[in-house]
Amino acid sequence: MLIALGSLIWMWKNKNKNQALVSLSVFSVINIYLLSSWTCLWYAESFGQRSMVQSYLIYIIPLGFLIQHLLKQNKKIIISLGLIIGLFTFLNIFQSYQTNKGLIHPSRTTKESYWAHFLSLNFNPNFDNLLLLDKGRIPSEELQNSANNYKATSTPMINFDSQKWVYTKNVEENMAYEILSDQEYSSVIQIPFGELSNTDEAIYKVSAEVLTNQPINQNNKPILVTKMIHKKKAYSDKYMEIQPEILHTENTWQKVEMLNFIPTVRNPKDKFEFFVWKRGNEVLKIRNVQITIYTKTKPLN
Numbered sequence: 001m002l003i004a005l006g007s008l009i010w011m012w013k014n015k016n017k018n019q020a021l022v023s024l025s026v027f028s029v030i031n032i033y034l035l036s037s038w039t040c041l042w043y044a045e046s047f048g049q050r051s052m053v054q055s056y057l058i059y060i061i062p063l064g065f066l067i068q069h070l071l072k073q074n075k076k077i078i079i080s081l082g083l084i085i086g087l088f089t090f091l092n093i094f095q096s097y098q099t100n101k102g103l104i105h106p107s108r109t110t111k112e113s114y115w116a117h118f119l120s121l122n123f124n125p126n127f128d129n130l131l132l133l134d135k136g137r138i139p140s141e142e143l144q145n146s147a148n149n150y151k152a153t154s155t156p157m158i159n160f161d162s163q164k165w166v167y168t169k170n171v172e173e174n175m176a177y178e179i180l181s182d183q184e185y186s187s188v189i190q191i192p193f194g195e196l197s198n199t200d201e202a203i204y205k206v207s208a209e210v211l212t213n214q215p216i217n218q219n220n221k222p223i224l225v226t227k228m229i230h231k232k233k234a235y236s237d238k239y240m241e242i243q244p245e246i247l248h249t250e251n252t253w254q255k256v257e258m259l260n261f262i263p264t265v266r267n268p269k270d271k272f273e274f275f276v277w278k279r280g281n282e283v284l285k286i287r288n289v290q291i292t293i294y295t296k297t298k299p300l301n
Contacts, residue, residue: 001049001052001055001056001059003063003066004056004059004060004062004063004066005028005059005062006066007062007063007065007066008021008024008025008028008062011024011062011065020061024058024059024061024062027058031055035051035052039235039263039264039266040264041264042107044107045106045107046106046107047095047096047099047104047106067081094119098117098121101121102123103117103120103121103123103127104117105131107132108131108132108133108134109131109132110130110131110132112130113127113130113131116130129149132201133201133202133203133261133296135261135263139203139259139260139261140259142203143203143259143294146296149296149297150203150294150295150296150297151294151295151296151297152292152293152294153197153292153293153295154290154291154292154293155167155191155196155290155291155292156168156169156290157169157170157171157172157288157289157290158189158288158289158290158291159172159175159176159177159287159288159289160175160176160177160187160286160287161175164187165177165187165189165289171288172287172288173287175287176211176285176286176287177285177286177287178283178284178285179276179278179283179284179285179286180283181281181282181283183278184277184278184279185275185276185277185278186275186276186278186284186286187275188273188274188275189273189274189275189289190229190271190272190273191271191272191291192268192269192270192271192272193228193265193267193268193269193270193271193272194268194269196272196291196293197262197293197295198268199295200262200263200264200265201262201295201296202261202262202293202294202295202296203259203260203261203262203293203294204226204259204260204261204262204272204291204292204293204294205257205258205259205291205292205294206224206226206257206258206274206289206290206291206292207255207256207257207258207288207289207290207292208224208255208256208276208286208287208288208289208290209253209254209255209256209286209287209288210222210242210247210253210254210255210256210276210284210285210286211247211251211252211253211254211284211285212247212251212282212283212284212285213251213282213283214282214283215244215247215282216242216244216247216280216282217244217280217281217282218244220279220280220281221241221242221243221244221279221280222241222242222247222276222277222278222279222280222284223239223240223241223242223276223277223279224239224240224242224256224258224274224276225237225238225239225273225274225275225276225277226238226258226260226272226273226274227272227273228263228265228270228271228272228273229270229271229272229273230266230267230270234273235263235266236263238258238260239277240258242256253287262293272291274289274291
């Protein structure tokens with residue numbers, strides 16, 4: 001695919017093909033832009049960039065111009081071209097076989113896991129630790145089963161003071177945010193993701209203390225909400241209901257926790273948001289919010 005795209009430069013040398021060149025160039029720009037505009041850039045599990053497969057019909061045209069140009073060169077270049085095509089064909093077939101055998105993961109491959117099995121049919125016992133996180137698993141089970149593979153980093157306590165959320169050095173007793181009976185949402189805590197972590201290959205935990213002045217209605221449980229915001233639009237949101245049994249005692253502070261995988265972050269400047277959606281008519285107070293990031297430690301090859 002890269003060779004086919006790069007071969008557009010040879011078309012500039014053929015004055016009779018300028019119209020085709022313009023058409024192919026415009027198609028390439030629009031096609032690549034559209035195919036790159038989705039959150040799931042890898043388009044689910046596959047070997048190669050599956051979203052580009054249908055474009056081969058178009059890109060075979062500039063590739064044909066490149067091959068035609070090279071075949072007019074001396075024998076060394078023609079032989080080199082044949083060897084390169086043969087090697088890439090072999091590599092493609094061999095790595096397709098590796099993918100079918102589980103030696104190349106179709107969606108969680110990293111540089112380390114790729115080279116661990118490069119041109120090899122022997123399974124590396126450390127292969128699973130070299131892959132990206134399996135974000136289809138339950139986060140709590142991942143931490144429980146692989147606790148030694150994670151490093152935890154926590155923010156200071158976050159409390160409400162003078163109409164805004166602020167970091168506090170210690171657990172505070174009198175800096176709670178109060179959601180009144182006629183209010184539905186708490187104030188939003190918003191932090192640039194880059195201040196929380198330098199990687200999205202991690203798990204986050206939001207913990208807080210909550211207090212209610214009356215029993216929680218089973219049909220209107222309060223919900224903890226987290227979002228990832230890019231250019232003022234959310235591209236990931238998670239919800240967790242606070243169960244009534246947690247707030248079974250009125251006027252007593254209870255700790256709640258929300259655990260999730262960090263989504264694929266588009267930009268380190270994207271905002272991580274947290275707030276509480278109350279839903280019921282009770283008064284709900286929130287204090288001592290803390291965000292903990294569990295980052296997978298670099299495995300030994």
